[in-house]
Amino acid sequence: MLQATATIRVRYQETDKMGIAYHGNYFTWLEVARIHLLDSIDCPYKKMEKDGYLLPVIHCECIYKSPAKFDDLIDVEVQMPGVGDARLNLIYTLKNQEKLIAKAKTTHAFVDDSGKVVRPPRDFIQKAKAAILRSHSSA
Amino acid sequence: MLQATATIRVRYQETDKMGIAYHGNYFTWLEVARIHLLDSIDCPYKKMEKDGYLLPVIHCECIYKSPAKFDDLIDVEVQMPGVGDARLNLIYTLKNQEKLIAKAKTTHAFVDDSGKVVRPPRDFIQKAKAAILRSHSSA
Amino acid sequence: MLQATATIRVRYQETDKMGIAYHGNYFTWLEVARIHLLDSIDCPYKKMEKDGYLLPVIHCECIYKSPAKFDDLIDVEVQMPGVGDARLNLIYTLKNQEKLIAKAKTTHAFVDDSGKVVRPPRDFIQKAKAAILRSHSSA
Amino acid sequence: MLQATATIRVRYQETDKMGIAYHGNYFTWLEVARIHLLDSIDCPYKKMEKDGYLLPVIHCECIYKSPAKFDDLIDVEVQMPGVGDARLNLIYTLKNQEKLIAKAKTTHAFVDDSGKVVRPPRDFIQKAKAAILRSHSSA
Numbered sequence: 155m156l157q158a159t160a161t162i163r164v165r166y167q168e169t170d171k172m173g174i175a176y177h178g179n180y181f182t183w184l185e186v187a188r189i190h191l192l193d194s195i196d197c198p199y200k201k202m203e204k205d206g207y208l209l210p211v212i213h214c215e216c217i218y219k220s221p222a223k224f225d226d227l228i229d230v231e232v233q234m235p236g237v238g239d240a241r242l243n244l245i246y247t248l249k250n251q252e253k254l255i256a257k258a259k260t261t262h263a264f265v266d267d268s269g270k271v272v273r274p275p276r277d278f279i280q281k282a283k284a285a286i287l288r289s290h291s292s293a
Numbered sequence: 294m295l296q297a298t299a300t301i302r303v304r305y306q307e308t309d310k311m312g313i314a315y316h317g318n319y320f321t322w323l324e325v326a327r328i329h330l331l332d333s334i335d336c337p338y339k340k341m342e343k344d345g346y347l348l349p350v351i352h353c354e355c356i357y358k359s360p361a362k363f364d365d366l367i368d369v370e371v372q373m374p375g376v377g378d379a380r381l382n383l384i385y386t387l388k389n390q391e392k393l394i395a396k397a398k399t400t401h402a403f404v405d406d407s408g409k410v411v412r413p414p415r416d417f418i419q420k421a422k423a424a425i426l427r428s429h430s431s432a
Numbered sequence: 433m434l435q436a437t438a439t440i441r442v443r444y445q446e447t448d449k450m451g452i453a454y455h456g457n458y459f460t461w462l463e464v465a466r467i468h469l470l471d472s473i474d475c476p477y478k479k480m481e482k483d484g485y486l487l488p489v490i491h492c493e494c495i496y497k498s499p500a501k502f503d504d505l506i507d508v509e510v511q512m513p514g515v516g517d518a519r520l521n522l523i524y525t526l527k528n529q530e531k532l533i534a535k536a537k538t539t540h541a542f543v544d545d546s547g548k549v550v551r552p553p554r555d556f557i558q559k560a561k562a563a564i565l566r567s568h569s570s571a
Numbered sequence: 572m573l574q575a576t577a578t579i580r581v582r583y584q585e586t587d588k589m590g591i592a593y594h595g596n597y598f599t600w601l602e603v604a605r606i607h608l609l610d611s612i613d614c615p616y617k618k619m620e621k622d623g624y625l626l627p628v629i630h631c632e633c634i635y636k637s638p639a640k641f642d643d644l645i646d647v648e649v650q651m652p653g654v655g656d657a658r659l660n661l662i663y664t665l666k667n668q669e670k671l672i673a674k675a676k677t678t679h680a681f682v683d684d685s686g687k688v689v690r691p692p693r694d695f696i697q698k699a700k701a702a703i704l705r706s707h708s709s710a
Contacts, residue, residue, distance in 0.1 A: 170445060177349075328444070463595075495630050
């Protein structure tokens with residue numbers, strides 16, 4: 155399984171008057187981890203867009219377990235269980251050291267510039283599969 | 294069932310380089326509708342906080358059906374199926390005229406200033422129940 | 433002088449842990465007023481973009497006089513002192529009823545799709561000038 | 572002069588439909604650099620707040636020279652020209668490698684929990700002055 159972890163530091167701007175990070179901002183942190191995952195298999199999202207592929211979110215969900223606070227360092231781990239489907243499913247675990255902060259999921263469609271759903275780019279599939287193989291052999 | 298609709302106009306700031314509203318921003322729109330619902334039963338959230346109650350989001354979810362674009366007028370309908378539980382469940386339907394934009398859910402806990410889960414404020418329960426009764430009798 | 437006022441209601445998401453609206457979010461409110469001003473002279477910004485004109489901000493500034501809080505209704509008045517220059521200067525006054533919240537300025541360039549600075553669209557100049565004349569004659 | 576540089580990576584969420592980072596989001600990046608500067612003199616802002624000091628922005632300004640785009644790495648350099656005044660003035664230079672992206676300024680007041688303007692905390696003044704001295708002697 156593909157996996158990557160990005161660490162974000164909670165910005166003051168991301169907090170609200172409850173004194174904790176606003177729930178909607180977690181989805182930006184998921185994005186940061188997702189970008190990181192694509193980097194890690196040499197498929198930067200920026201390049202995918204240049205090649206005419208977009209990855210809009212078609213479903214997202216988050217369960218909040220413990221608040222994230224200003225200046226907290228949050229490890230956002232993202233896992234890609236499979237590859238090759240028309241849809242991309244990602245699973246996230248957010249932790250502050252050992253404390254569980256949140257669990258989340260996003261589902262993405264691959265679409266082209268015109269918004270039409272398309273098959274995932276071949277380059278992405280190959281690199282993701284190769285990375286999964288590497289992760290198995292190194293385990 | 295309690296129900297209210299807030300209309301938001303998509304801000305330029307809420308769009309991203311895909312040319313559509315960023316998925317995480319929909320949760321702010323849900324907030325606008327939620328605030329509106331609480332207003333409609335004379336339980337403004339601002340007053341609830343003054344009375345020592347907070348309503349953090351403990352779960353949220355959104356299914357994106359059709360993109361929301363800059364300057365679109367989005368009707369965010371929120372429904373409160375029940376009242377009196379320790380948790381508050383809300384269901385949202387987002388439409389641009391007749392076109393379905395998204396469906397969403399949020400779950401909230403009632404907590405006090407110290408973060409401890411508490412029973413919903415009595416005033417809220419009474420007013421919500423009265424509003425539900427009124428909606429039935431007027432139907 | 434052209435002038436318009438948009439009223440925004442401070443969102444929870446726009447507050448920070450200081451309990452007040454985050455300073456950077458005021459610039460989104462200025463946008464709301466600006467869009468409103470362009471609507472008022474029948475030059476919606478959305479149409480300007482469709483016609484190939486963009487209005488990026490090249491300078492902005494804000495002086496904060498009194499905090500804006502959650503749920504406050506803020507009147508954002510925007511004034512356009514002149515029209516016809518390559519650059520568009522706008523001046524803003526933000527009030528909560530009679531209390532001054534902030535004063536702000538933005539400067540915009542007219543650019544085309546390729547990012548090249550261009551003259552303002554003729555339609556915009558004509559409509560803005562006509563609106564200024566109307567405002568004089570009605571004064 | 573005190574100085575620090577934080578590098579931010581432009582998030583997709585921070586872009587708008589113009590394809591570039593939204594102007595208002597730059598102020599969040601300034602915050603990141605400011606937090607970094609306070610860390611560098613061992614006066615983390617989080618601790619200042621715990622000690623009862625807040626640093627609200629009372630003026631801010633930004634000149635945009637070249638757009639920041641998704642995934643760009645932006646170096647946000649912040650300088651603190653002086654120390655000891657009731658107000659804190661900070662000057663920022665944003666660069667993408669050698670390309671100037673923006674120049675900015677923020678002014679902050681020191682206030683206590685009740686919002687009253689106060690003198691800067693002694694600990695902050697001492698550490699900032701010591702850091703300035705060190706920067707001179709190492710130059």
